[in-house]
Amino acid sequence: MSNIKYILGSFGDPDEMLHGIEKLKENNISIYDVYTPMPIHGIEAKLGVKRSRLDIAAFFFGITGTITMLTGVYLATVVDWPLNIGGKTHFALPDFIPITFELTILFCAFGLVGSYYASTHLFPGRAPRVMDLRATDDRFIIAIDAKTNTEHEKIDELLKGAGALEVKHNERKYVSYE
Amino acid sequence: MGTHHYNLSEQFEFTGKVKILSIVGIFVGAAAIAFGFLSGAHERTFANLLLMAYYFACVCMSGAFFLAVQFVAQAGWSASILRIPQAMAKTLPIAVVILIAVIGLGLYTHNLYHHWHADGLTDPNSPNYDQLIAGKSVFLNVPFFLARQFIFLGSYSIFAYFVTKWSYNEDLTGGLESYRKSFKYSCIFLVVYGFTTPVFAFDTIMSLEAHWFSTMFGWYNFAAMWVSSLATIAVILILLRKAGYMSWINNSHLHNLGQFIFGFSIFWTYVWFAQFLLIYYANMSEETVYFYKRFNNYEFWFYLNLVMNFLSPLLLLMDRDNKRSENILLAVSIIVLCGHWVDYYQMIMPGIFEFGPKSGSGFGILEIGIALGFVGLFTFTVLSALSKKPLLAKNHPFLQESLNHHL
Numbered sequence: 224m225s226n227i228k229y230i231l232g233s234f235g236d237p238d239e240m241l242h243g244i245e246k247l248k249e250n251n252i253s254i255y256d257v258y259t260p261m262p263i264h265g266i267e268a269k270l271g272v273k274r275s276r277l278d279i280a281a282f283f284f285g286i287t288g289t290i291t292m293l294t295g296v297y298l299a300t301v302v303d304w305p306l307n308i309g310g311k312t313h314f315a316l317p318d319f320i321p322i323t324f325e326l327t328i329l330f331c332a333f334g335l336v337g338s339y340y341a342s343t344h345l346f347p348g349r350a351p352r353v354m355d356l357r358a359t360d361d362r363f364i365i366a367i368d369a370k371t372n373t374e375h376e377k378i379d380e381l382l383k384g385a386g387a388l389e390v391k392h393n394e395r396k397y398v399s400y401e
Numbered sequence: 402m403g404t405h406h407y408n409l410s411e412q413f414e415f416t417g418k419v420k421i422l423s424i425v426g427i428f429v430g431a432a433a434i435a436f437g438f439l440s441g442a443h444e445r446t447f448a449n450l451l452l453m454a455y456y457f458a459c460v461c462m463s464g465a466f467f468l469a470v471q472f473v474a475q476a477g478w479s480a481s482i483l484r485i486p487q488a489m490a491k492t493l494p495i496a497v498v499i500l501i502a503v504i505g506l507g508l509y510t511h512n513l514y515h516h517w518h519a520d521g522l523t524d525p526n527s528p529n530y531d532q533l534i535a536g537k538s539v540f541l542n543v544p545f546f547l548a549r550q551f552i553f554l555g556s557y558s559i560f561a562y563f564v565t566k567w568s569y570n571e572d573l574t575g576g577l578e579s580y581r582k583s584f585k586y587s588c589i590f591l592v593v594y595g596f597t598t599p600v601f602a603f604d605t606i607m608s609l610e611a612h613w614f615s616t617m618f619g620w621y622n623f624a625a626m627w628v629s630s631l632a633t634i635a636v637i638l639i640l641l642r643k644a645g646y647m648s649w650i651n652n653s654h655l656h657n658l659g660q661f662i663f664g665f666s667i668f669w670t671y672v673w674f675a676q677f678l679l680i681y682y683a684n685m686s687e688e689t690v691y692f693y694k695r696f697n698n699y700e701f702w703f704y705l706n707l708v709m710n711f712l713s714p715l716l717l718l719m720d721r722d723n724k725r726s727e728n729i730l731l732a733v734s735i736i737v738l739c740g741h742w743v744d745y746y747q748m749i750m751p752g753i754f755e756f757g758p759k760s761g762s763g764f765g766i767l768e769i770g771i772a773l774g775f776v777g778l779f780t781f782t783v784l785s786a787l788s789k790k791p792l793l794a795k796n797h798p799f800l801q802e803s804l805n806h807h808l
Contacts, residue, residue, distance in 0.1 A: 264807050265807065274721075278720075278721065282719070310684075311684075317674075317677065317681050317682070318678075318681075318682060320674065320678065321678070
């Protein structure tokens with residue numbers, strides 16, 4: 224039993240990498256993830272990545288902001304300290320639309336930044352976890368889980384055949400942990 | 402990127418049911434106008450003619466604006482749909498003639514703009530003397546008013562004519578010369594258009610109630626005309642696709658149009674609300690009179706306006722899948738187009754008929770008939786213009802980007 228955890232195919236060209244993905248799929252080898260230095264059109268569909276749910280989260284963060292502000296205004300202007308301002312009703316809604324709008328955006332933005340950090344395991348002061356450092360520079364990486372896909376030689380062959388410049392067998396998942 | 406096999410010189414044929422229906426629409430409109438004048442409702446007929454002529458001209462000139470924006474932004478995604486706004490821009494001169502005729506006849510017969518155009522309003526010795534109108538008469542007098550209409554609408558029409566002509570030339574000769582020219586004159590046009598449309602809106606609509614003024618009114622009208630033009634482009638595009646044309650349009654193009662309609666509906670609401678909030682908050686009687694009329698005699702239209710133009714695009718187009726769906730985008734575009742009719746209705750009618758149905762306004766045969774007439778006229782003229790040239794600007798420099806558009 225080898226200790227290899229991940230097999231990384233390192234490509235110098237995005238088209239060759241897409242070709243590699245096709246080859247692996249044809250042979251029923253599951254792909255753990257793909258790392259590229261730039262966005263590539265249509266790669267989500269090819270990998271079968273599910274659509275991000277960030278927009279749904281954004282909606283609920285926004286609604287939370289709206290409700291918070293309207294509740295706050297109601298408590299302040301009606302329950303706690305009613306004042307007569309220009310003969311208007313105490314809860315003069317149009318007056319508070321701008322601030323409600325601001326708080327909706329504020330909650331939405333902070334909520335999304337928080338969700339982003341939580342889902343990518345990134346936050347200030349923490350070094351990012353990277354499987355191959357050159358994926359941030361000039362290489363296109365396909366990562367394959369070596370524990371679930373046991374035919375390591377066949378994977379090597381497929382990746383090389385598709386044009387991989389280098390195939391690595393890593394015993395650690397990430398090269399940087401700090 | 403895969404190769405594609407589209408018919409680059411596909412041409413739209415304007416025949417059959419659509420043509421007959423649009424001509425029927427024009428006759429319905431003509432019948433409604435005749436009915437209006439024969440039944441003695443001159444003012445109401447003129448108000449509706451002004452509403453629809455203004456709407457027609459605004460949609461067409463925003464078609465020219467759409468072209469200018471795409472050229473100045475050097476946008477690639479839209480290169481394959483440009484023939485639709487070009488057909489709208491090409492129709493602009495017809496719309497301009499109709500609008501100026503309605504305004505001129507309305508002024509001449511005193512059915513429109515009688516708030517600032519009547520005998521003795523600016524004469525201190527007359528019993529009709531109105532100090533406020535006299536103060537504004539340097540700007541708001543008939544010759545200068547008509548001159549402004551001619552200059553503004555004329556300059557939009559000239560730009561619209563040339564920007565479509567250059568694109569047709571490009572089909573024949575290729576090269577970048579047409580694109581460079583379009584870019585240069587689009588930059589100039591945007592500056593002219595940006596400064597003159599608010600004044601155009603002040604003149605045509607706001608001066609119906611010449612005592613009242615709002616500096617937001619021009620942007621409010623700009624937002625309305627721009628979003629209704631975008632919705633028109635979406636409707637034409639989707640209906641053409643349903644009829645089997647423009648197979649190169651994918652749902653990423655629809656997504657872009659959907660974002661535009663969504664975004665500018667929100668912008669419309671923002672400007673509408675900016676005008677409303679300041680008046681509500683300051684609570685000065687010379688300003689609140691505008692909303693007083695609308696709250697008391699047009700309450701239903703006032704709220705319907707917000708539901709159709711803000712809530713429906715907000716809730717129906719927020720989701721990504723909805724923007725990419727032909728049927729939902731078509732439905733929302735039609736709601737927004739009807740919504741902006743309501744928007745113009747509650748801009749114009751309370752200015753002419755202050756007390757609502759009691760004083761002569763209403764919603765009936767006249768409103769529906771004249772609206773149908775102009776829809777028929779718009780369909781007929783725009784589709785005739787569209788059928789003259791191929792549906793694809795085949796030598797547009799960004800055409801490949803548009804054909805491979807993917808979001």
